[in-house]
Amino acid sequence: MPTRALASIAAAFVSLVSLVAAAEPAAAPAPPPADPSKAEGRFKNIQVLKGYPADDVVPSMQFISASLGVDCDFCHVERAPEKDDKKEKGTARKMMAMTQAINKENFDNPHEVTCVSCHRGAPKPAVIPAIDTGERPHSEPAAAKTAELPAASAVLDKYLQALGGADALSKIASRTQKGKLTGFGPEPVPVDVASKAGLKRLTTVHNPHGENITAVNEHGGWLGNTGRPPRDMTSAESDGAHLDAALLYPSDVKKLFKEFEVKSVDTIDGRKATKLVAKNEDKPPAELWFDEQSGLLVRMMRYVDTPLGTNPTQVDIGDYRDADGVKVPFRWTVARPSGHFTIQIDDSRQNVPVDDASFEKPAAPPPPSPPPS
């Protein structure tokens, strides 16, 4: 074929030129600079996740670990995740490609089948159905029919009323709280939470070995650990933290999402709660449950999409107490597939001065505290 012949002549010419070029010193073309926003640009040995945002790599790994019920070291040698020393890492690469192929060949949705569909929290999927020993949970009673469900705006209005009303809520500009966090270790540890209306929140956990900071402001969020430089949250992490911070000052709750839809009435801790699905464009929806009687928000589920599947976070909210004409939650539990923790507040003050600068990422890590002499 003439075109092919032309092409091979052209190829020969190109290789001749490059040979000549190679003979000349200092003419070797520099490789294009790696794009650090891409997985393969920031990490050393990416084969399957090529082309995805670099920020998606670690959430994908959290998804894999949760799906198989394993820790990172199941596939990785310590401190060198780029190494291919463990055969499980190779198997995981094959499984990622297999799962992509299953979805492509059989479904319209790239996440119809994910690692968790087969693995369900175990490295080896079950191949034989389980025996009914009488302990298997029975299916939930059918959800109420759509006709019996309240309108989303009525549920949100009731929530604002239950909290003291939008007017009273809008008069609360800041809050400082002290309490205990349970779930990070064997003993509860002290925690401080400072927040301000306008998406500012700073949580400082005082662990025995140092401080652990989760902070968010109107631009984004950051995480700090004593002795390590603070790191910026990924955009998905700061979306979640922004939602948490916004719900602390909920007078504008209706503006947080473009669309709310009432889905069902479920049972949470033995009480009926109305479930709303809250949507914004290009983001996974959040789910909010409001106690049918009190009207208060009792649970929120938020989701982070990864190239392999979706990571869930559940926040349970309770122990609402009266303060300055509004109701303030004194307890919340954050649960993920990797574990959970509970913050119980015992001292809460409102409208106290809080410096805006405290929500901004510090330039250098705080110096490690000197060892007791």
Ligand code: HEC
């Ligand atoms: C079941 C196996 C498996 C588990 C568990 C796992 N990973 Fe991975 N990890 C992989 C595979 C496979 C790759 C390579 C992906 C690719 O080629 O695109 C990878 C790549 C990585 C990379 C990129 C390394 C580089 O420089 O190329 C990081 C970072 C990483 N994993 C972190 C983690 C963390 C953190 C955890 C625990 C939360 C974890 N992984 C759990 C299989 C696993």
Ligand code: HEC
């Ligand atoms: C269609 C079902 C299916 C899906 C989807 C699936 N797997 Fe698997 N996976 C299996 C089966 C079956 C085995 C066991 C193979 C064996 O025993 O040799 C396995 C084994 C593995 C192993 C080796 C475990 C060990 O003990 O050595 C890893 C690692 C793994 N899968 C990772 C993944 C990851 C990561 C995903 C998602 C990207 C995934 N799998 C999706 C069916 C699946």
